Amino acid sequence: MHGMSSAHTQLASPPTEQMRWKRWPGIFLVTSIGAVVGLLYLPLLRWLGRATLHTEQLTNGALLVCIAIAICTREALAQLKPSPGISDWGLSLLGLAGLCLWLAPHWPSWLLPLVLLSFCLSFSGVVAMVFGKIGVRLFMPAVGAFFVFGVLVGLVPRLDWPLRAIAARYAGCLLATLGVAVKVVLMPARPPELVLEVGRQAFVVATECNGFGMLTSALLVATILMFQRQMPWLDRLALLALAIPIAIGCNFLRIVSICLTAPRTALPYGFVHEALGAAFYFLGLGLIWWLAKRQAQSAPTSVPATGRDR
Numbered sequence: 001m002h003g004m005s006s007a008h009t010q011l012a013s014p015p016t017e018q019m020r021w022k023r024w025p026g027i028f029l030v031t032s033i034g035a036v037v038g039l040l041y042l043p044l045l046r047w048l049g050r051a052t053l054h055t056e057q058l059t060n061g062a063l064l065v066c067i068a069i070a071i072c073t074r075e076a077l078a079q080l081k082p083s084p085g086i087s088d089w090g091l092s093l094l095g096l097a098g099l100c101l102w103l104a105p106h107w108p109s110w111l112l113p114l115v116l117l118s119f120c121l122s123f124s125g126v127v128a129m130v131f132g133k134i135g136v137r138l139f140m141p142a143v144g145a146f147f148v149f150g151v152l153v154g155l156v157p158r159l160d161w162p163l164r165a166i167a168a169r170y171a172g173c174l175l176a177t178l179g180v181a182v183k184v185v186l187m188p189a190r191p192p193e194l195v196l197e198v199g200r201q202a203f204v205v206a207t208e209c210n211g212f213g214m215l216t217s218a219l220l221v222a223t224i225l226m227f228q229r230q231m232p233w234l235d236r237l238a239l240l241a242l243a244i245p246i247a248i249g250c251n252f253l254r255i256v257s258i259c260l261t262a263p264r265t266a267l268p269y270g271f272v273h274e275a276l277g278a279a280f281y282f283l284g285l286g287l288i289w290w291l292a293k294r295q296a297q298s299a300p301t302s303v304p305a306t307g308r309d310r
Contacts (some may be wrong), residue, residue: 026085030129033094037122044115044150051153057213058153064220065149068142076138080131089133093125116150141227148223152216163210166248168194171205171255180260198259211251214281218247221285225292235295243288250284 038045052062100118120143124136131138168184175182180198187193194205222243226236257276262269 026083029086030084030126033129034126037119037126041115041119041122044119048150048153051156055153055156056208057210058149058156058216060213061149061152061216061220064217064224065142065145068145068220068224072139072142076127076131076135079138080135082130083132084130087129087132089136090125090128093121093128093136097121097125113151116147119150120147141224144223144227145220148219149216152212152219156212159212159215160207160210163212163215163248163251164194164205164207167209167211167252167255168196168205170248170252171259172196174252174256175259178260182259196255196259199263201259201263203255203259203262205255209251209255211248211254214251214284215244215247217281218243218284218288221288222292225289229292229296231292231295239288239292239295242291246284246287250280254280 048062052058097118097120100114100121104114104118123146124139124143127135127139172182172184175196175198183197185195185197185202187195196203196205219240222240226239231239254276257280258273261276262272265272
């Protein structure tokens, strides 16, 4: 019996070694494709990196995208076995990515979204060649977050002043409703400034107070949760839409709380500013998480797909 067991072991070894050798061409091809994709979109990635480093409001958003990528990678490695190889699904995604990249110069106003979409499709194509079709589904929260983050980076200059105006207007209205003497003043400087005059104190609604950081984080968290949790597409879009008023509301409530608290406390203004900012930041993200949880609980349950689908 012992001899038969060792004989079977010896017979089983050659096919295993042969399968290992057969995997190397697939690994080499997928690695090469991944390297080409990285080099092709290197200018886009460098632009996003520079914009993040020079814009303080984008730091938390970039961190959320990195966390989403790390979580999706961990889940893919835990649920699926990597098996690099060329697949029809991966080639289709790469083909769509190439089409978007070719169309980008023909519509200058759509240039950034199309290039971002092209990168996301290329990244998904490489994922499909490593983890299969199910792997693409697992990476959707990270891919969606990256796309939304890229779009928001391009909108930073355009949304600065409108967001500041909204924050100052609604903060002033709420303060007036609470019986606080307040005046919203436009200072004709270069660049112009919005000032909330509350009693004898003036609070500048600067670029850092426009709420863009809160808006970015809120939309990213909503995007990650809408792909991560099982819910109808209408509920997913509703969650994404609700993230905008939640972010704007938390930002002007933060400004109101600072205007009411700072004159009435001996604590340093910087501490009050940062503490209240962090409180309303996590309040907004917590509210989005709670809404996503409720929508997922009310949605009909479905059995997740298992196995590898190429």
